[in-house]
Amino acid sequence: MKNIGIIGLGLIGGSLGLELREKGFRTFGVSQREKTRDRALERGIVDEISEGYSLLNQCDLIFICTPIEAIISTVQDLIPYLKPETIITDVGSVKGKIVPKLSELWSNFIGGHPMAGTTQSGVDSGFIGLFDNAPYVLTPTEQTPQKAIDLMTEIIKLLNSRLYFCSPEEHDQAVAWISHLPVMISGSLIQSCLKEKNLKVLELAKNLASSGFKDTSRVGGGNPELGLMMAKYNSQELLRSLLEYRENLDQIIEDINNENWTNLEQKLKQNQQARPNFL
Amino acid sequence: MKNIGIIGLGLIGGSLGLELREKGFRTFGVSQREKTRDRALERGIVDEISEGYSLLNQCDLIFICTPIEAIISTVQDLIPYLKPETIITDVGSVKGKIVPKLSELWSNFIGGHPMAGTTQSGVDSGFIGLFDNAPYVLTPTEQTPQKAIDLMTEIIKLLNSRLYFCSPEEHDQAVAWISHLPVMISGSLIQSCLKEKNLKVLELAKNLASSGFKDTSRVGGGNPELGLMMAKYNSQELLRSLLEYRENLDQIIEDINNENWTNLEQKLKQNQQARPNFL
Numbered sequence: 001m002k003n004i005g006i007i008g009l010g011l012i013g014g015s016l017g018l019e020l021r022e023k024g025f026r027t028f029g030v031s032q033r034e035k036t037r038d039r040a041l042e043r044g045i046v047d048e049i050s051e052g053y054s055l056l057n058q059c060d061l062i063f064i065c066t067p068i069e070a071i072i073s074t075v076q077d078l079i080p081y082l083k084p085e086t087i088i089t090d091v092g093s094v095k096g097k098i099v100p101k102l103s104e105l106w107s108n109f110i111g112g113h114p115m116a117g118t119t120q121s122g123v124d125s126g127f128i129g130l131f132d133n134a135p136y137v138l139t140p141t142e143q144t145p146q147k148a149i150d151l152m153t154e155i156i157k158l159l160n161s162r163l164y165f166c167s168p169e170e171h172d173q174a175v176a177w178i179s180h181l182p183v184m185i186s187g188s189l190i191q192s193c194l195k196e197k198n199l200k201v202l203e204l205a206k207n208l209a210s211s212g213f214k215d216t217s218r219v220g221g222g223n224p225e226l227g228l229m230m231a232k233y234n235s236q237e238l239l240r241s242l243l244e245y246r247e248n249l250d251q252i253i254e255d256i257n258n259e260n261w262t263n264l265e266q267k268l269k270q271n272q273q274a275r276p277n278f279l
Numbered sequence: 280m281k282n283i284g285i286i287g288l289g290l291i292g293g294s295l296g297l298e299l300r301e302k303g304f305r306t307f308g309v310s311q312r313e314k315t316r317d318r319a320l321e322r323g324i325v326d327e328i329s330e331g332y333s334l335l336n337q338c339d340l341i342f343i344c345t346p347i348e349a350i351i352s353t354v355q356d357l358i359p360y361l362k363p364e365t366i367i368t369d370v371g372s373v374k375g376k377i378v379p380k381l382s383e384l385w386s387n388f389i390g391g392h393p394m395a396g397t398t399q400s401g402v403d404s405g406f407i408g409l410f411d412n413a414p415y416v417l418t419p420t421e422q423t424p425q426k427a428i429d430l431m432t433e434i435i436k437l438l439n440s441r442l443y444f445c446s447p448e449e450h451d452q453a454v455a456w457i458s459h460l461p462v463m464i465s466g467s468l469i470q471s472c473l474k475e476k477n478l479k480v481l482e483l484a485k486n487l488a489s490s491g492f493k494d495t496s497r498v499g500g501g502n503p504e505l506g507l508m509m510a511k512y513n514s515q516e517l518l519r520s521l522l523e524y525r526e527n528l529d530q531i532i533e534d535i536n537n538e539n540w541t542n543l544e545q546k547l548k549q550n551q552q553a554r555p556n557f558l
């Protein structure tokens with residue numbers, strides 16, 4: 001039976017703890033806040049928890065579930081306490097700026113991204129079932145030890161997630177398309193509506209907006225810290241997708257300007273046909 | 280008690296018939312298709328129905344519920360049969376290209392737009408409750424008779440809709456922002472994803488896409504005829520909103536390019552604050 005460490009006991013870390021303890025693993029947590037430690041024990045997220053990292057020296061696998069900007073510094077602080085065979089994995093939503101650095105710090109590392117979430121956060125937000133049927137991406141490199149791949153594969157199967165393998169770069173390209181680009185284009189919708197100078201029209205727009213506007217603007221009106229993090233940590237791929245997007249938008253503007261209805265209709269039909277492949 | 284005519288017995292016309300008959304009006308329909316006539320009677324949408332327009336000569340108010348492109352020709356065909364005091368209203372989702380022409384054809388006209396819908400269409404799709412708490416916009420002009428405004432106001436109250444008054448132009452500007460622009464930017468998302476040349480990344484994107492992509496792409500992957508109609512009949516306002524949108528998108532691209540995170544964060548925060556005002 002394996003011992004599993006979890007640093008960061010929010011939605012992802014907390015859900016991992018609950019789920020893995022239920023599957024028979026022993027879980028060990030670290031938190032600097034006493035309230036979080038108490039609550040994590042009460043909720044059964046961890047078997048043991050401490051303020052410092054030394055508790056984790058008995059772990060076979062450690063999940064780094066902190067916010068993205070804290071991942072690298074956390075691993076730096078953690079490694080003096082570890083035995084060399086301990087595997088580290090992270091759950092960050094970008095990989096290209098994380099995986100090479102962590103692989104350098106700790107060779108027994110494998111990058112991962114469980115693509116599950118709710119709008120909740122904190123030690124009370126985790127629950128059993130979060131990962132059920134959700135994608136879980138692993139991004140091993142040529143240097144990643146086979147043992148790390150095997151153990152993570154086993155665990156992801158236990159979580160009942162859909163496992164995908166790709167390179168850190170492929171991961172970041174794919175999530176730019178389906179997650180980070182939508183946030184920016186959805187946010188631009190809200191931004192541009194607010195630019196309406198005729199206040200009667202703006203007021204009317206607010207009153208008439210219904211499900212179409214609601215859905216299209218949803219991710220753009222979400223947590224600003226998350227949006228900022230995507231832009232900061234996946235800027236290259238996000239920019240690439242934004243530029244491609246703008247080119248497509250320009251073609252639509254041109255079609256309408258030139259009253260090229262055949263072209264526009266073709267695009268709209270293609271969209272209708274293609275969308276189900278993403279769902 | 281008023282006699283009400285309905286031309287076009289799909290979702291909007293059918294729901295109007297069911298609703299208004301329930302409120303005690305007598306309703307009269309016209310359809311060239313025997314099946315539609317039979318079904319409209321069976322479902323209780325109309326009290327009487329015929330193939331030709333002459334049945335409608337007893338109506339006080341006639342709703343034109345055809346697709347947008349048929350509204351003007353329908354009214355042209357209809358007016359030889361009407362008594363001059365009959366009020367005509369339409370339910371088209373654009374007003375600037377419809378209202379001036381219909382006002383010219385029939386002075387006793389008032390433009391309207393009930394903003395309710397489902398994905399269903401046809402004579403079996405209408406139902407009581409469709410207009411409940413939905414916006415219903417009336418676009419009277421200086422020439423619109425007060426009697427037409429008063430009768431429509433009374434009926435819209437009976438439908439329990441939220442009534443708004445504005446000019447045809449203001450209507451088209453507002454719906455460009457909250458309905459027609461979202462379709463184009465949402466469709467461009469699907470278009471641009473399909474441009475990904477790395478097939479492994481495209482496949483991965485399809486597998487990883489979840490609720491964020493689903494919501495942002497929904498209206499862009501909808502009925503192509505509707506999208507085309509918006510572009511054709513509201514091209515001027517749609518173009519204006521698209522150009523404003525592109526300017527905002529360019530600013531976001533610039534922020535990311537220049538790593539101007541303060542600017543970007545400000546925009547994302549503004550979006551989060553502003554969105555609830557549209558819901």
